[in-house]
Amino acid sequence: MMIFGPLFVALVPGIIIITLAWWFRRKGYSLLVRMLPGSFATIATIILFYIGFVNIRGFEGGAYGILAFFLVVFSIISFITGKKVTVQQ
Numbered sequence: 001m002m003i004f005g006p007l008f009v010a011l012v013p014g015i016i017i018i019t020l021a022w023w024f025r026r027k028g029y030s031l032l033v034r035m036l037p038g039s040f041a042t043i044a045t046i047i048l049f050y051i052g053f054v055n056i057r058g059f060e061g062g063a064y065g066i067l068a069f070f071l072v073v074f075s076i077i078s079f080i081t082g083k084k085v086t087v088q089q
Contacts (some may be wrong), residue, residue: 014074034082
């Protein structure tokens with residue numbers, strides 16, 4: 001449960017972030033707007049890792065670190081999704 005708990009907690013915001021980046025790409029927004037969900041997820045990841053490492057510590061802090069890792073994975077996928085070029089016909 002030490003890995004699956006943070007994974008399942010990270011699934012909800014991760015799916016929202018990826019869906020938002022995909023929707024921004026589909027609507028044809030600028031690259032800056034398409035990168036915003038991944039950027040916000042990266043900032044949230046840094047904050048969560050800091051809180052888990054400095055303030056909480058121990059096993060619960062480790063769970064925060066694992067949650068931060070999964071959010072980084074989702075933000076990288078969001079960056080890749082937002083970076084794709086749409087072809088207008």
